[in-house]
Amino acid sequence: MKKSVFLGTLVATSLLAGFASASTLDDVKARGELICGSNTGLTGFGAPDATGQYMGFDADLCKAVAAAVLGDASKVKYVPTTGETRFTALASGEVDMLVRNSTWTFSRDNDLKLDFVAVNYYDGQGFMVRKDLGVSSAKELDGATICIQTGTTTELNLADFFKTNNINYTPVTIQDDAEGQRQFLAGACDAYTTDASGLAALRATLPSPADYVVLPEIISKEPLGPVVRHGDNQWGDIVRWTYYALVAAEEKGITKANIEEVAASTNDPEVKRMLGLEGDLGAMMGLDKEWAKRAIAANGNYGEIFEANIGASTPIGLARGLNAQWTQGGLQYAPPFR
Amino acid sequence: MTQSSMSFVRDKMLTQQKPPVSEVGAVRWVRENLFSSPLNGFLTLISLYVVYWIIASSLPWFLNGVWTANSLGECRQIIEANAGPGAEGACWAILRERWHQFLFGFYPMDAYWRPVLAFGLMLMALAPALYYGLRRVNMLMLGTVSVLTLLGMLGVGTDGFHLLLSVVVFAALFAVAALMPKKLLWLTLVYPLVGFYLLWGGSVWGPVGVAIGFGLLVVVWNKLQSRLGAVVAGGIAVAVALIWWLQVQPMVTTPLAHMMPIRLMSVDSDQFGGFLLSFVIGVTAVSASLPMGLLLALGRRSDMVFIKSVSVVFIEFIRGVPLITMLFTASLLLNYFLPPRSNFDLILRVIILVTFFAAAYIAEVIRGGLAALPKGQSEAADALGLDYWQAQRFIILPQALKISIPGIVSSFIGLFKDTTLVALVGLADPLQGITKMVRADINWKGVYWEPLLFVGVIFFIFCFGMSRYSMYLERKLKTDHR
Numbered sequence: 001m002k003k004s005v006f007l008g009t010l011v012a013t014s015l016l017a018g019f020a021s022a023s024t025l026d027d028v029k030a031r032g033e034l035i036c037g038s039n040t041g042l043t044g045f046g047a048p049d050a051t052g053q054y055m056g057f058d059a060d061l062c063k064a065v066a067a068a069v070l071g072d073a074s075k076v077k078y079v080p081t082t083g084e085t086r087f088t089a090l091a092s093g094e095v096d097m098l099v100r101n102s103t104w105t106f107s108r109d110n111d112l113k114l115d116f117v118a119v120n121y122y123d124g125q126g127f128m129v130r131k132d133l134g135v136s137s138a139k140e141l142d143g144a145t146i147c148i149q150t151g152t153t154t155e156l157n158l159a160d161f162f163k164t165n166n167i168n169y170t171p172v173t174i175q176d177d178a179e180g181q182r183q184f185l186a187g188a189c190d191a192y193t194t195d196a197s198g199l200a201a202l203r204a205t206l207p208s209p210a211d212y213v214v215l216p217e218i219i220s221k222e223p224l225g226p227v228v229r230h231g232d233n234q235w236g237d238i239v240r241w242t243y244y245a246l247v248a249a250e251e252k253g254i255t256k257a258n259i260e261e262v263a264a265s266t267n268d269p270e271v272k273r274m275l276g277l278e279g280d281l282g283a284m285m286g287l288d289k290e291w292a293k294r295a296i297a298a299n300g301n302y303g304e305i306f307e308a309n310i311g312a313s314t315p316i317g318l319a320r321g322l323n324a325q326w327t328q329g330g331l332q333y334a335p336p337f338r
Numbered sequence: 339m340t341q342s343s344m345s346f347v348r349d350k351m352l353t354q355q356k357p358p359v360s361e362v363g364a365v366r367w368v369r370e371n372l373f374s375s376p377l378n379g380f381l382t383l384i385s386l387y388v389v390y391w392i393i394a395s396s397l398p399w400f401l402n403g404v405w406t407a408n409s410l411g412e413c414r415q416i417i418e419a420n421a422g423p424g425a426e427g428a429c430w431a432i433l434r435e436r437w438h439q440f441l442f443g444f445y446p447m448d449a450y451w452r453p454v455l456a457f458g459l460m461l462m463a464l465a466p467a468l469y470y471g472l473r474r475v476n477m478l479m480l481g482t483v484s485v486l487t488l489l490g491m492l493g494v495g496t497d498g499f500h501l502l503l504s505v506v507v508f509a510a511l512f513a514v515a516a517l518m519p520k521k522l523l524w525l526t527l528v529y530p531l532v533g534f535y536l537l538w539g540g541s542v543w544g545p546v547g548v549a550i551g552f553g554l555l556v557v558v559w560n561k562l563q564s565r566l567g568a569v570v571a572g573g574i575a576v577a578v579a580l581i582w583w584l585q586v587q588p589m590v591t592t593p594l595a596h597m598m599p600i601r602l603m604s605v606d607s608d609q610f611g612g613f614l615l616s617f618v619i620g621v622t623a624v625s626a627s628l629p630m631g632l633l634l635a636l637g638r639r640s641d642m643v644f645i646k647s648v649s650v651v652f653i654e655f656i657r658g659v660p661l662i663t664m665l666f667t668a669s670l671l672l673n674y675f676l677p678p679r680s681n682f683d684l685i686l687r688v689i690i691l692v693t694f695f696a697a698a699y700i701a702e703v704i705r706g707g708l709a710a711l712p713k714g715q716s717e718a719a720d721a722l723g724l725d726y727w728q729a730q731r732f733i734i735l736p737q738a739l740k741i742s743i744p745g746i747v748s749s750f751i752g753l754f755k756d757t758t759l760v761a762l763v764g765l766a767d768p769l770q771g772i773t774k775m776v777r778a779d780i781n782w783k784g785v786y787w788e789p790l791l792f793v794g795v796i797f798f799i800f801c802f803g804m805s806r807y808s809m810y811l812e813r814k815l816k817t818d819h820r
Contacts, residue, residue: 040764040771041778048775050435052444052609079608080764080771085669089764092673178777182786205784207414315780 024096024228024235025069025286033075036062037095040080043201044310044318045101045121054078057309058099060299061120061226061243065097068242068291073298083152087112090227097239098227101195103153113230117240120225120302122322122331124218125157126196128203131211133190138217142167147180147189149173157220158193177202191215195222197310197318204315237285245274245292248334249301251325256300259293274337281337292337302332402427405434409781432782433792438494439776440792443611443766449539449603451496453614455504456536458487460621462511463529466522468807473519480515484508530625537610537618539602543591551587555579568727607685611766613796618685620754623692627753628746630693631700636730638705649701656698661756664691669763688760696753703749707742708734740815747808751801768793 028034038054041047046056054062059078067073081089081100090098091113101123102108104116127138127146135141138161148155150173162169172189174180181202184192192202196218203209226243228236249255252271254262263275272278276289283289299305303325310318324330359365373379402421407413413429421427433440442453461483469475488508491501515522531545555575562571595601610618637649656664668687711734719729739746761770773789776782 039778040761040766041775043778043780043783047778048439048444049779050439051447052439077608080766080775082762082764084666084762085764088670088673092670094673176774178774178784178786181784201780201783204780205410 024232025238028069028096032070033077034062034066034069034097035077035079035095036065037081037086037089037098037100038062038078039100040082042101042198044197044314044316046078046099055309057121057305058101060305060309061099061246062097064246064295064298065239065242067298068245068287068295069238071294073294087114087227090114090229093229096228096235099225101224102227104223104225105153108227114227115230115236116223116225116227117236118225118243119223119331120243121197121223123195123197123222123224125154125193125220125222126199126218127191127193127215128184128199128212129191129215131213135191135215138215138219139165139167141169141191143169144190145170145172145188147172147174147183147192149176149180149194153220153222154194161219181205197316200310200318201316204317234285238287241285242292242295244334245295245337246302246305247325247332248274248337249292249296250303250332251327251334254296254301255304256297259297263293270337399426399428403430404428405430407431408435410784411781428788429785430788432776432785432788436772436776436782437792440612440768440772440789442614443772444609445611445614446603446605446609448495449605450494451491451500452536452539452602452605454487454490454494454496455500456533457617458483458490459525459529459532459536463526465515466519467526468811470523471520473515476515476519476522477512480508480512484512535602537605537614538607539604541591541595542600542602543594543598547587547591548583551579551582554582607683610685612768612772615685615760615765615767616754616757619689619692619757619760622689623696623753623757624750626693627696627700630697631704632735634697634701635704635708638701639708652694653698653701656694657702661692661695661759662762664695665759665763667691684763684765688763688765692753692757696749699749700746703742703745704738706745707738707740710741711737740812743808743811743815747804751804754801754804755797768796 036059038046038059042056042058044056046054046058049055054076059076062076062078063073066076079089079095081095081098086098086100086102087108089095099120101121102116103123104119108114109116127141129135129141146158146169148158148171155171158169158171172183174183177194177198180192180194183189184202185206192199194202196214199214203212203214206212226239228239248270249259252262252268252274254271254275259275262271263277266272266275266277269278273281275293276282276291280289282291300308303320306318306320306323307313310316312319320328320330322331324332326333356362360369372382398421402417402425404413404416404427407416407429408431410429410432413427413431417425417427438447438450442450445453462480465476465479465483469479488501488504491504496504511522511525514525528549531549535542535545555578558578559571559575562574565571566574634649634653637645638653640646640649665688668691669684672682672687715733715737716729719733724732758767758769761767761774764771766772766775769790773793776789777785
C-alpha cells in the first residue's frame with residue numbers, strides 16, 4: 001500500500017511536469033524515432049534475433065505504430081524493461097509506449113495513472129503436467145507440488161484458485177522461466193503454472209512434448225496490451241486506432257500482400273475511409289491520410305502478425321482461441337472506422 | 339685359522355640400499371599428504387569419490403557436446419544419433435550462433451573491430467601504469483597484446499584499412515616501449531579519450547577538444563603553481579578549462595568538423611551489451627573510483643571540519659545503501675528530478691553511481707592503509723619541511739597504498755562482478771540480460787547451463803588475472819625482510 005502511494009505520488013509529479021511540455025506525438029515526430037518499452041526477452045512476443053533486431057508479436061505492434069506516425073516501420077528504438085522498471089520508465093517519459101505483456105488491471109489503470117489502450121492478446125494462467133501423472137483437470141491437483149515464479153500475479157492467482165476449490169498444494173518457487181523449465185523437467189514439481197502462451201512455448205521446446213499435457217482450466221484473466229501515459233489522449237488514440245486498424249484489416253481481408261490491390265479496387269466505404277481514399281480520418285488525430293495503410297503494410301494485419309510470430313505455423317503453435325475475430329467467436333473486435 | 343679372520347671388523351663397505359618404498363617418491367607423498375592419519379585417509383577417500391562423481395556425471399555431457407546446429411531441437415537429435423537415446427549433451431551451438439551478443443550486445447556488427455581495438459589499447463595503456471619503466475616487461479606485454487588484438491580484429495572481420503592503421507599504431511607503440519619505456523605513460527593519459535572515441539564514435543574533434551581543455555588545465559596550473567600555490571592555481575586552471583569546454587570549444591570544433599570530417603559511425607550506448615557493457619562500466623568505475631577514493635580517504639583524516647564531514651557523510655551514506663538501490667536510483671528516481679524528456683543516458687547514470695559506490699569502499703580500504711602507518715612518518719615529513727601534499731605524495735601514500743593493495747584489488751574484483759547487477763534495470767549484462775534474451779528465442783529456449791558456463795569462464799579469467807597481478811605487485815613492492 002505504502003509503495004503504491006509512493007509510486008503514485010511519483011507518477012503524479014511526473015504527470016504535472018509532463019503537462020507542461022509538448023505532446024508525445026510532437027516529441028516522436030521531432031525525434032524521428034518511436035521509443036517502445038519492450039520485454040527483456042519473451043519467446044514469440046519480443047526478443048532480439050541473432051542480428052540484434054527485435055522480433056515478435058509485441059514488437060510488430062511497435063513497428064506498425066512507427067509506420068503510422070513516422071512513415072517508416074524501422075524507426076523504432078526498443079528499450080528493454082524489467083517487471084520493476086516498466087511502469088516508471090513509461091511514467092517518466094523514458095519510453096513513448098509500453099508493449100510488454102502487461103496485464104490490464106484496475107489499480108494499474110487508476111493508481112499508477114496509466115492508460116491501457118487496447119488488448120492485443122487475451123491470455124490466462126494455465127497448468128502443465130506430465131502425462132503419466134494421470135491428471136485431467138487442475139482440480140485433481142490436490143497435494144501437488146507446483147513450480148511458480150515468485151513476485152508475480154500468477155502466484156496470487158494460484159493461491160486464490162486452490163483456496164476457492166478447497167485443495168492444497170506445495171509451491172516450489174523459481175526465479176525465471178529457464179529455471180522453471182529445468183526444475184519441471186528434473187521432476188522437482190508435479191505441475192508448472194504460468195500464462196497459457198508461456199506454457200505453449202515451453203511445451204514446444206521440451207525434449208518430448210507428447211509426454212506433457214496442458215490442463216484445460218484457465219484460472220485467471222490476463223488481458224495484455226499496449227500502455228501509454230494518462231493525460232495524453234491524442235497519443236493514446238493513435239496507438240489504439242493503429243491497433244484497431246490492424247484488427248479491422250483482418251476482418252476486411254486486407255493483407256500485407258494485397259493492400260495496394262484492395263486500395264485500388266475496393267468499393268467498401270469503410271475500407272476506403274480507413275485507407276485514406278475517402279474522408280480524412282488521420283487528420284482527426286494529427287496524422288496524414290495514409291497512416292492506417294502504412295501500419296497494415298508494415299507487417300500485415302492482426303491475423304498475419306499472430307500467425308508469423310506465435311500462430312499454428314510457428315513452433316509455439318498457439319491457437320487463436322479468444323484472440324480470434326469476433327466473427328469467428330473470439331474477442332478481437334474493432335469499432336467502426338467512421 | 340688366522341687371527342685376522344677371527345676379528346669382527348668389517349673391511350668392506352656395504353653397498354647402499356634403496357630407502358624403504360614407503361619413504362620415497364609418490365608413495366611417501368601420498369602417505370604424508372593424503373593418508374597421514376585415519377581421519378585424513380577417510381576424508382581423502384570421500385573427496386576422491388566426490389571428484390569421480392562430478393566427472394562421471396558431467397563428462398558425457400561435455401563429450402556429447404554439439405557445436406553445429408540451428409536449434410536446441412536439432413542439438414537433441416544429433417546427440418541422440420551419436421550417443422543413443424536418452425543421452426544428454428551440451429548444446430554449444432547456441433554460443434556458436436550468439437557468441438557475439440554475449441561479447442558485444444547489440445553493437446553494430448561491422449564495427450566490432452572498434453571494441454576489440456579499444457580493449458587491446460586498454461591493456462597496452464595499462465602496461466606502463468602497472469609496470470612503469472620496465473622496458474622488457476612493457477615490450478613483452480605490448481608485443482603479445484598487439485598480436486592478440488590483431489588476431490581478434492581479423493576474427494571479427496575488420497576491413498583492410500583499419501587493420502593496417504592498427505598495425506602502424508602498434509608498431510609505433512612498440513618502438514616507444516623499446517626506446518623510451520617511460521614515455522609510454524602518455525598512452526595511459528590519452529587512453530580514456532581514445533577509448534571513448536573508438537566505442538561511441540562520432541566526430542574526432544569532440545575528444546580532441548576535450549584533450550585541449552585538459553592541456554590548458556595542466557599548462558595554466560604549471561605556470562601559476564609556483565606563484566599562487568597549488569590550491570589557488572588549481573582553481574584558476576579548472577576555471578580556464580571549463581570556459582574552454584563550455585564556451586570556446588564548440589566554436590572551434592564545429593567548423594573543424596565541417597572542414598575535416600574525420601568521424602566514425604556514432605553508436606548509442608543502449609546498443610552496448612554483454613561483456614562490452616561490463617567492461618565499460620567496470621573499467622570506468624574502477625579507474626575513476628581510485629583517485630576519488632584516495633581523496634575521500636585523505637578528506638576523512640583531514641583536520642578541516644567541512645572537508646572531513648563531507649567525506650564522512652558521503653562514505654557512510656553510500657556504504658549504508660546496497661548497490662541495487664543505487665542502480666534503481668539511477669534508473670528510476672533520477673528521471674523524476676531531471677527535466678521532463680531530457681535524455682540523460684542510462685549507462686552514464688549507472689556508471690556515475692557505480693563509481694560513487696566503489697569510491698566509498700576504496701576510501702575505507704585506503705584509510706585502513708593510512709591508519710596502519712606510525713605517526714612518526716608524517717612527523718618526519720613535517721620535520722623535513724615538506725608541505726601537506728608533498729608529504730602525502732612522497733612519504734605517506736606510497737606506504738599506505740602498498741599496504742592497501744590486496745583490499746583495493748578485491749574491491750575491484752567485486753565491483754567487476756557486481757556489474758552483472760545492471761540486468762535489474764533492464765541493461766543487457768552478459769549473465770542475465772543477454773542470457774535471457776537469447777533464451778527467449780524459440781530455437782534456444784530450454785538451454786540452461788551452456789551460456790552460464792561461457793560467461794562464468796570469461797569472468798573467471800579476468801578476475802583470476804587481477805588477483806594474480808595483485809600478488810605480483812605485493813611481491814615486487816615488498817621491502818621488509820620477513
